Structure formats: structure tokens, C-alpha cells
Amino acid sequence: MFAPLQNDTFLRACRREPTEHTPVWLMRQAGRYLPEYRATRAKAGSFMALATNPELATEVTLQPLERYPLDAAILFSDILTVPDAMGLGLSFAIGEGPRFATPVRDEAAVDALAVPDMERLRYVFDAVTSIRHALDGRVPLIGFSGSPWTLACYMVEGAGSDDYRLVKSMLYSRPDLMHRILEINADAVAQYLNAQIAAGAQAVMIFDSWGGVLADGVFQRFSLAYTRRVLEQLTPQHDGQRIPRIVFTKGGAPWLEEMAGLETDVLGLDWTANLAAARRRVGDRVALQGNLDPNVLFAPPAVIESEVTKVLQDFASADAEMGGRDGHIFNLGHGISQHTPPDHVASLVEAVHAQSRRMRAGAAVQSG
């Protein structure tokens, strides 16, 4: 049905198999820093009009691949499509973040929640299939969802928050309600990701963008436990291929060992983690993805190159100690900024590919 894959470097790194270079893709790589994205967005009229149109979602998903030799594509969508399908009414006002018309703030609202009919998210699955066809086997396609906890933050707060007061008040005051929301979210996210896999997603990523705002102990019960519940329900294989899973908790470094015990292939890291220390902490259980500060991309190319060197060497130094099985996917530690100069992204991708090829060649000479 789909063309055979020409560049499987990303999938091999997820499985911790040898690769000739370190694969690289960027969170939010299809986005506002690209003038061609802004043109398509303007044509669509609104963010939701763009996200719900499979043809336009395909167009913007492929835009960064036309510019840069990235090793993976990621579905263009939003992390909040699932609560929107639950009937919460997602919108994006100009210059603001996402907003729900009917946030979930009391017992009645929680009682009314249910796993949505996946047909309401058909536009996402259609986009996945459309993108797979358009990619024509160039690189693999990653599907994704917000984590149960991260969705709950937006569902209760109704928008972004800088203190998470409403959602944490419910968590501490009415943990029964919070657990009920999280159960529904977990089952909905699992169905949603499985439908993306059925539609053609070759890997899936769970964005726990707000897990890091929780207290130790609370994170494990209200975020990690429900990410685990999603993972336990995921289709492990499709068309005879393992579908790798990536779990990214922003600010999650304190809980790296616990996250490495999840049924996941890869853990994403933000820039506060040291990749050498992280590689030692997770051992041979998972591959690692990350972790350049997106703000490095505002510096001149020579600085970008030296910061890339640092990330690659941090991982490689610890990996060599641990037996050299590799398993590093280069990425930013957070989504790329809308203010990023596009030619700096070219420098980044080129630096990751060229430097990692040289490092592998050097290692091969040493071990030969």
C-alpha cells in the first residue's frame, strides 16, 4: 500500500541498532519559523482549519523535508485534538495559545466525559495516510498525542497556565475526579494512537509536556501511571514491523530511571539533562532523543556546530563505556521557536549528520 522505506535510520536508532549517522528531526519542525508554513496557514484561515484539513496538513508536514535532509517526518496536528473530540471546544485565538470553551472543573463535567468516538478524529487518521503517500518512502512518519496528564492540565485550566492552580487544586482536593479524567484520557489516547498506527504512523510519541510541573511522588501517580496505561494498550507491531514508542516528559530528568521502566523504546530529554549521565542512568533499556536548547539556533552557525558537538560527544562518551550499542536520536529539548532563522536549521542538520558520520568512522577505525 505504501512505498518501501528508503531511509530507516530513525527507526534503527529507536531500536538501538547501528546507523551510519545520528538521525535528526525537530519537534515542531513544520511550523511558523518557515515562511511557506505561514503562507499555507494564511490560506487555511485558522490553525484548526489547517489541522483538520488532511491535504493542507500533508502540505505543511512535508515542507521542512523539502528544505532539510531530516530523518523523520512528524504528523502536523495539535496535542489537544482528543479533548476537542470529547466536546470541549478547542480554539486558537490570534497571538494566544489554545483555549477550551467548556473546561472540566467540577464533578458534573467529569461525569460527562467519555472516550470520544474515533470517527470524530477521522481527519487526523486521513492526514496520516495522506502524508505516508506523499512521503513516498523518503523517511518514516511519527504520529503523536499529548499524555493523559498534559491533556488533563488543559482540560481543567481551559488554557495554558503558569501555575497550574486549578488542575493541581483538583488533584490534591479531589484525587478521585482527577483519576477518573486520567483513566478516560489514557484509554482515549491509546485508541487514538492505535488508529494513527493503523492509518500509517511508523512510530508514535507521547508528549508529557507538563509532567515536570508535578511534585515527586505525584508525578508517578498522576502522570507516569497513565502514560503506562496508554503504552500497555498500544499495538506493538503493524505489518510485521515494531512500532517504536517515544515518551517525552519536559522537565522529567528527576524520574529518568522510572520512565526507563515503561514499555517504551525511546525517552525524550530536554536540555537540562546531561546526555552522558542520562545514558548511564537508563542503561540498555531505552534509546534517548534530544536535547539541544532551541535557543542555540539563534546563535551563528559556528556556535550551533560546537553545541551539536557537545551533545553528540556527551552521548557517545557514555555509550562507549556502556558497550557502544548507540541509540541516539538528535532533537531539540523542546519545540523549535517561531523566531528561528531557517538557514540556521540547515546548519544544525548538516552538523549532526557530518559530525556523527565522522565520529562513527573514527570509532570503527579504533575498533578495527
Next chain:
Amino acid sequence: MFAPLQNDTFLRACRREPTEHTPVWLMRQAGRYLPEYRATRAKAGSFMALATNPELATEVTLQPLERYPLDAAILFSDILTVPDAMGLGLSFAIGEGPRFATPVRDEAAVDALAVPDMERLRYVFDAVTSIRHALDGRVPLIGFSGSPWTLACYMVEGAGSDDYRLVKSMLYSRPDLMHRILEINADAVAQYLNAQIAAGAQAVMIFDSWGGVLADGVFQRFSLAYTRRVLEQLTPQHDGQRIPRIVFTKGGAPWLEEMAGLETDVLGLDWTANLAAARRRVGDRVALQGNLDPNVLFAPPAVIESEVTKVLQDFASADAEMGGRDGHIFNLGHGISQHTPPDHVASLVEAVHAQSRRMRAGAAVQSG
């Protein structure tokens, strides 16, 4: 000159000496959640009018002590007084955070920076002395400053930021300029804290509120190194008493071992850190302060009590393993929210005192 200290529990815990209960104070304890604070603030007319008036600053500093048996007072002031004294023009618009009229964004602006004449901060030192007299020996007074890096964030961004794009762009593109700012800030902060000590501060705290947004490796060179530079210049003793230092890096858990190597008596922790793990990591080098999520204070008193138990037991369990030298100061992991119900703070302080007295009595029975 000042009345003798009646309750030295906080200072003893800073020195890791035995105490009968765990001392407790709260970051931003004199603040908007108290109606009497809001009344004084209204009387002053503006935040800066309040902060620059020693009499009113004394009034609000003492307000929480009238309500709760807290074990320390902290100077009412702002972390940005030092750059304001450098001439950057600090203001607070209603409903917004701090803003500088003339941010530092280019080489000319950096060249124009200098350690300010401490006479321009006389209102702060006068407030310290006034508060010491008003406290009349009830509890010790903590002085404070923002860290060199945290001040630099505001100086370059000109206001709060959610991505630190401007300050990190300068850091990566022109590290020479950033180091110059940080040197000046460190020397200014050291003079500022030493003047607070001379005026009567019995402990000093450095708030590295934004250290945690830096990448590993960058934190050490651009935040930690300049906190160290401040500490090296601080007056170690005053009137024959050691002046304890507290360093608090929000999001600083990844670097706890490195921070424990500073010339500091106490490290502050936010709620993402586990106090048992932290106690093992820092060993006998420092006391620990923290670390309840401020959002716990929105829950009913029974929940507050059980969350207090968890924090106290986490510390005590590891401390017992490590020889039971104690050295825990209870606090929140961040400033108290303006929306906090004041009676919940009473429950918190009571729970910390009562529970920690019982735990110590139990431990004494066991070891006796």
C-alpha cells in the same frame, strides 16, 4: 543594638544543629494572599513605593508573623532592586510582572553597566535595620538578592519571559558580553548582601529563580560560577555570629551535587526533587530547605497535613540513614500563591511544628 534572639531554631537548622521542631517559613510569606498586605500596598500606591519605604516594608514584613508562628522573617523587597540601582528603571504595571525601561541588549549598554553606588539602595538597608528593631528578637531576619544570572535574565529580556530568547541569544552569540554582565552583577550582589548583613540581616538567601532554564554545562558556567563569585565575597560572620547562606535554584535538582560544593550552608529545593534522594546526594555538606508544592495549600487542611507528613518523612528517613544530623528547614518549593486561603497557611505551620516535634520525640525514645 538589637534585642537578643528568642527563637534561633531556623539558624540552628541552617548550621545542622539539633532542634526541637523543624523550622518553617514561606517564600513570599509577606504578600498578596494576606488582606492586611493588600491594604498596606493600597496605602503605598505602588509596589515600588511600598518596597522603597522602610516603614511600610517593616509593616508588611511583620504581618505574617502576627498570624502564624513562623520561625523566620524575610525582608520585604524585590529581587530586581540591584539592576534598578544600576539605572535600568524598574516598574511594576498593574496585573503584570516587573519591567525595565532600558534593558541591556547590546555592547554599548553592557559597557555602560557598573556596580551601583550602594547608597542608592540605602532604603533596603534602612528597612533591614527597621525590621530588626521591630522584630525585637522574636525570630531571625533573612536578607536576600536575585542571583547574577537571574538578574541578567530580567536585565536583557526587560521583563519576564517564557522562552528566554533574548538573554540566551546573547549568551550563545556573545558570551563575552554575558560574562561581563554577570561579573558586574556578582560583585554588586555581594556588596548588596554584605550591606544587608551590616544592617542586621542574620542570614542571606540567593534566589536563582531562572537557573533551571539553562542547559547542562551552560548552567555551571553562567549561573553557578557567578553564584560562587558572590559567596566568595560574602562576610562570613557578623557580631561573632556565622551568617548562614541559602542558595535556591528553581529547577536546580540536576545539579545538586555541584551546588553542594558551594560555600553555602543551605540549598533550597523545589517540589520536583525528592528530599530523601536529595539528602543522600548532598551528604553532610549542606542543610536542605523546602519543598512543598505551593498548590497543596489550595487543598483542605487534612490533605495539607498528609503532604507535610510526606515531606518531613522523606527528609527524616534519609537523614536517619546518614547519621541523623538533621538540617531541614521546611518551606514551599516556590513563592506562595496570591490566591492561597490564609487559614490554610495556619494549618501548614501548625502541622510542620506538631508533626516534627512528635517525630523528634519518637526518635529520641528510640535512640534512648
